Amino acid sequence: KQEVTQIPAALSVPEGENLVLNCSFTDSAIYNLQWFRQDPGKGLTSLLLIQSSQREQTSGRLNASLDKSSGRSTLYIAASQPGDSATYLCAASRSGGYNKLIFGAGTRLAVHP
Amino acid sequence: DAGVTQSPTHLIKTRGQQVTLRCSPKSGHDTVSWYQQALGQGPQFIFQYYEEEERQRGNFPDRFSGHQFPNYSSELNVNALLLGDSALYLCASSFSSGPNTGELFFGEGSRLTVL
Numbered sequence: 031k032q033e034v035t036q037i038p039a040a041l042s043v044p045e046g047e048n049l050v051l052n053c054s055f056t057d058s059a060i061y062n063l064q065w066f067r068q069d070p071g072k073g074l075t076s077l078l079l080i081q082s083s084q085r086e087q088t089s090g091r092l093n094a095s096l097d098k099s100s101g102r103s104t105l106y107i108a109a110s111q112p113g114d115s116a117t118y119l120c121a122a123s124r125s126g127g128y129n130k131l132i133f134g135a136g137t138r139l140a141v142h143p
Numbered sequence: 144d145a146g147v148t149q150s151p152t153h154l155i156k157t158r159g160q161q162v163t164l165r166c167s168p169k170s171g172h173d174t175v176s177w178y179q180q181a182l183g184q185g186p187q188f189i190f191q192y193y194e195e196e197e198r199q200r201g202n203f204p205d206r207f208s209g210h211q212f213p214n215y216s217s218e219l220n221v222n223a224l225l226l227g228d229s230a231l232y233l234c235a236s237s238f239s240s241g242p243n244t245g246e247l248f249f250g251e252g253s254r255l256t257v258l
Contacts, residue, residue, distance in 0.1 A: 034185075062246070064246070064247065066249070071231075071254070072251055072252070073147075073149075073233060073249045073250050073251040073252045074186070074233065074235075074249040075249075076246065076247070076248060076249075079246050119185055119186075121185075121186075127199075128174075128191060128193075128198060128199060128239065128245075129174075129176075129237055129239075129245045129246075129247060130176070130188050130191060130199060130201075131176075131178075131186075131188065131235075131247060132188070133178075133185030133186050133187070134185050135183070135184055135185045136185055
């Protein structure tokens with residue numbers, strides 16, 4: 031059974047810092063690893079999707095990596111801004127699982143000026 | 144291009160009542176999945192619909208049921224509401240051409256409060 035854990039649960043940083051959010055999963059037979067952003071009371075916005083054949087994806091100031099052998103993914107945010115404040119969720123889908131996502135509980139990020 | 148749309152955005156019900164939530168998928172998508180997100184937790188998979196049939200289901204009781212229409216839109220029905228059903232209900236759509244395809248796109252959710 032796939033379990034997804036995110037560390038830390040909460041993070042508060044000053045503007046401009048580079049930061050790393052961690053995601054670990056128990057079942058290495060994943061197909062997709064997807065990172066989302068969620069603003070309070072809102073839906074999920076997809077940030078990055080890494081397929082199992084890939085090791086990383088980049089979009090602007092965001093970079094996500096995937097290491098299936100260690101069961102880990104990291105989301106790197108460069109030069110953080112107050113507008114980055116949100117909850118970040120990672121989710122894994124199992125190979126052959128029709129993209130059913132198993133989510134972590136998220137990391138609540140606060141970037142203060 | 145409209146994304147995933149859900150209605151209603153907020154609703155309040157009392158214990159024992161029934162509720163229906165609606166979802167229109169992103170244009171070109173044929174698969175709809177529903178998730179329940181309790182406060183402070185990650186979303187949990189309820190079920191997924193493809194070709195108007197339930198393709199897979201999470202660990203939710205039979206009080207939770209759904210439907211997919213020929214235009215790919217979907218409904219989530221919850222009967223005999225409990226206080227614990229209070230949550231944000233998220234709809235996600237994708238295009239399915241096999242068991243390992245389809246990035247998910249989520250709607251803004253329907254916030255259900257059960258009193």
